[in-house]
Amino acid sequence: MIPIWVYFVAAGIVVSAYMAVKTGREEKQVEHDSIEREGEIYMKRLEREKEVRKAGQQSPG
Template sequence: MSIPIWVFAVVAGIVISALMAIKTGREEHQLEMESIEKEGEIYLERLEKEKERREGEKAAGV
């Protein structure tokens, strides 16, 4: 009772496909996290500028 070679090829293909899907998922997650972090930094910079602007107006108005 021998197993045909094509069965091994199919199993190997499934394993390789699964490994590549995991690798791609991790890479996409990393890129997404970097993008979110960058957007957060931009938002915090805007908040700081707005805070400084308001403090400047407040000091000039007093």
């Protein structure tokens, strides 16, 4: 016969593992979104620089 507290401990371990996996996935998604936003900002900056260079080359010097 197994004491009842052993079942509670086992259930706690299962719940803890589930929460760890869930939190890991959420953090990974947040990190992915952040990296994607940074990439978009970088690409916009490159486009602006490209336009500035193009405008600078076209103007009479």
